[in-house]
Amino acid sequence: xxxxxxxREVFFxxxxxxxxxxxxxxxxxGFIKPYKNVxxxxxxxxxxxxxxxxxxxxxxxxxxxxxxxxxxxxxxxxQDKNGDENYNIYRVNMETLKQGEIPVSVNLTxxxxxxxxxxxxxxxxxxVLFIGLNNRDKxxxxxxxxxxxxxxxxxxxxxxDFIDNFLFDLKDQLRIVSRPNANGGRDILTYxxxxxxxxxxxxIEDTISPLRFHPDGNQLYFITNQGDRDKTELILFDLxxxxxxxxxxxxxxxxxxxxxxxxxxxxxLLYTIYETDRPRYYFFDKKTKKDFQYIQNQLxxxxxxxxxxxxxxxxxxxxxxxxxxxxxxYLFDRKQKSLEFLYHPRPNLPIDILAPVQSxxxxxxxxxxxxxxxxxxxxxxxxxxxxxLVHGGPWARDTYGYHPYAQFLANRGYTVLQPNFRSSTGFxxxxxxxxxxxxxxxxxxxxTAATGYLVNHNLATSDKIGVxxxxxxxxxxxxxxxxxxxxxxxxxxxxxxSSLLTLLDAIPPYWEAARKMLYMRVGDPETKKGKRxxxxxxPLFHADKIKAPLMVIQGANDxxxxxxxxxxxxxxxxxxxxxxxYLMAADEGHGFRDPINxxxxxxxxxxFFATYLGGRYQEEVPSHIQERLDDITVDIHSVSS
Numbered sequence: 001x002x003x004x005x006x007x008r009e010v011f012f013x014x015x016x017x018x019x020x021x022x023x024x025x026x027x028x029x030g031f032i033k034p035y036k037n038v039x040x041x042x043x044x045x046x047x048x049x050x051x052x053x054x055x056x057x058x059x060x061x062x063x064x065x066x067x068x069x070x071x072x073x074x075x076x077x078x079q080d081k082n083g084d085e086n087y088n089i090y091r092v093n094m095e096t097l098k099q100g101e102i103p104v105s106v107n108l109t110x111x112x113x114x115x116x117x118x119x120x121x122x123x124x125x126x127x128v129l130f131i132g133l134n135n136r137d138k139x140x141x142x143x144x145x146x147x148x149x150x151x152x153x154x155x156x157x158x159x160x161d162f163i164d165n166f167l168f169d170l171k172d173q174l175r176i177v178s179r180p181n182a183n184g185g186r187d188i189l190t191y192x193x194x195x196x197x198x199x200x201x202x203x204i205e206d207t208i209s210p211l212r213f214h215p216d217g218n219q220l221y222f223i224t225n226q227g228d229r230d231k232t233e234l235i236l237f238d239l240x241x242x243x244x245x246x247x248x249x250x251x252x253x254x255x256x257x258x259x260x261x262x263x264x265x266x267x268x269l270l271y272t273i274y275e276t277d278r279p280r281y282y283f284f285d286k287k288t289k290k291d292f293q294y295i296q297n298q299l300x301x302x303x304x305x306x307x308x309x310x311x312x313x314x315x316x317x318x319x320x321x322x323x324x325x326x327x328x329x330y331l332f333d334r335k336q337k338s339l340e341f342l343y344h345p346r347p348n349l350p351i352d353i354l355a356p357v358q359s360x361x362x363x364x365x366x367x368x369x370x371x372x373x374x375x376x377x378x379x380x381x382x383x384x385x386x387x388x389l390v391h392g393g394p395w396a397r398d399t400y401g402y403h404p405y406a407q408f409l410a411n412r413g414y415t416v417l418q419p420n421f422r423s424s425t426g427f428x429x430x431x432x433x434x435x436x437x438x439x440x441x442x443x444x445x446x447x448t449a450a451t452g453y454l455v456n457h458n459l460a461t462s463d464k465i466g467v468x469x470x471x472x473x474x475x476x477x478x479x480x481x482x483x484x485x486x487x488x489x490x491x492x493x494x495x496x497x498s499s500l501l502t503l504l505d506a507i508p509p510y511w512e513a514a515r516k517m518l519y520m521r522v523g524d525p526e527t528k529k530g531k532r533x534x535x536x537x538x539p540l541f542h543a544d545k546i547k548a549p550l551m552v553i554q555g556a557n558d559x560x561x562x563x564x565x566x567x568x569x570x571x572x573x574x575x576x577x578x579x580x581x582y583l584m585a586a587d588e589g590h591g592f593r594d595p596i597n598x599x600x601x602x603x604x605x606x607x608f609f610a611t612y613l614g615g616r617y618q619e620e621v622p623s624h625i626q627e628r629l630d631d632i633t634v635d636i637h638s639v640s641s
């Protein structure tokens with residue numbers, strides 16, 4: 001029996017409610033919900049129904065994240081303009097809300113063409129944020145103390161030392177800074193009275209990351225894999241004796257440390273998390289462990305995470321998810337042991353007919369083991385088609401859970417494979433560094449080997465495998481079609497670079513801290529050898545080998561992967577007479593955030609794969625979505641490289 005075709009709107013339309021956060025005293029809940037079809041921030045009393053909530057922002061561009069001030073007087077969020085990633089920090093005064101009125105958001109960093117960074121909320125003064133501004137030097141952020149209520153900011157540190165991160169102790173004193181070094185790694189230094197003192201230095205092969213201060217003020221938690229360690233672990237470092245003590249590492253020795261959580265009031269270490277096939281929790285606090293076990297017994301089979309807490313940590317907001325469920329949110333009273341369901345972000349999602357996800361292993365061409373997630377259609381298909389879905393980064397990874405693209409494509413009849421190729425994070429430094437200088441080569445081999453797994457396990461026929469991804473995944477899509485033209489039948493490139501030379505040349509100024517790392521991991525355009533290699537690994541210079549149909553998707557304001565990356569590969573294929581489709585949104589950046597743009601893109605991808613791989617397609621497209629699709633579809637004959 002064929003599974004029903006699920007409306008694409010159910011997968012990719014605006015969620016009803018997401019990102020709930022408790023106010024510090026637990027009296028209110030903030031959340032993100034569409035207002036005039038744009039995701040904005042809403043607030044309700046904790047005991048009131050969601051229908052009684054009121055919007056507190058009226059932004060024309062979707063808001064993706066926010067947080068409460070520590071006293072609950074303000075809600076703060078960051079916003080850019082049309083995807084340019086020039087973020088300002090805004091606040092909403094929660095004490096002056098008036099019935100029936102949406103308050104005006106105040107821009108606390110009203111500078112043009114800067115990107116503000118938030119480093120810390122003060123624990124001693126709830127009106128204080130410590131922020132970074134690159135209004136003086138676009139490449140480096142100066143450190144400021146910002147008053148949330150007045151917007152006044154006071155310079156703490158004028159950054160002439162190439163610092164890219166600042167860490168404060170529990171008394172709001174700047175104590176630790178870090179910066180990139182000539183080895184592509186990081187230097188960690190103490191800061192005292194304008195004096196910097198080096199305590200750690202790593203090369204590109206190692207990770208060393210300061211986390212937070214111990215309550216004694218003299219010890220510092222680090223995450224590191226320096227030395228003969230392959231996986232990152234949690235250590236405690238004594239700033240006086242310069243001695244370190246291991247606190248925790250993966251007992252199975254399979255994964256890097258994924259997350260560490262501390263109690264906000266007491267600073268006590270609560271748990272660590274590691275992930276291979278699923279997240280694994282290791283507890284250091286008996287009460288926290290007991291509460292997790294209680295919740296887990298109520299929500300059997302779900303992965304449980306704490307997404308928000310009151311200052312006193314007596315009430316939690318819990319998200320519970322699995323491979324077919326993006327996760328319901330629950331209110332958990334730790335004293336009363338009461339667990340109350342609040343909302344599901346997509347209540348119309350038919351979870352029962354979605355596809356289970358398997359964690360699998362396969363060997364790459366050189367024998368390296370690759371972990372991947374496999375999603376198969378829940379019904380028999382005649383096309384035996386598949387899509388290899390490549391994550392971005394590339395220094396990121398796919399994890400267990402609900403993935404809308406995988407479920408959407410499986411519903412359309414495709415087997416979906418999501419590989420964690422070399423350079424993916426979480427699997428140790430040997431696996432991570434195996435991808436150094438391997439863009440388009442061994443990293444690409446890991447993706448090619450995925451097709452062998454699909455064919456050998458009778459999940460797809462060799463002439464019906466597509467490839468798709470965003471950012472690095474877009475590059476990998478172009479590389480797949482250019483370097484292995486016989487392997488893939490179609491590709492969808494979303495904001496992917498076509499030339500590594502132009503990609504590295506266009507690094508935003510505020511990414512200056514990452515430049516050396518990028519040169520050592522991707523290739524150095526400032527040397528003859530490096531430049532030759534980058535040309536060799538750039539799909540643009542091999543466009544004459546591309547045979548498969550290609551869809552290219554781009555945002556005009558993308559500061560990372562410029563529009564030229566899309567224009568130049570489109571014109572190269574157009575001039576050869578090969579099929580290429582081009583979507584370009586004038587109001588987007590590195591990915592589509594506008595809900596109508598996003599739905600138009602999904603409809604185009606769905607039709608594209610149906611045309612070339614033979615899967616199912618939802619023919620009806622709402623008129624407003626079709627109009628937008630017509631607007632962002634580029635006449636390729638009008639493009640100049």
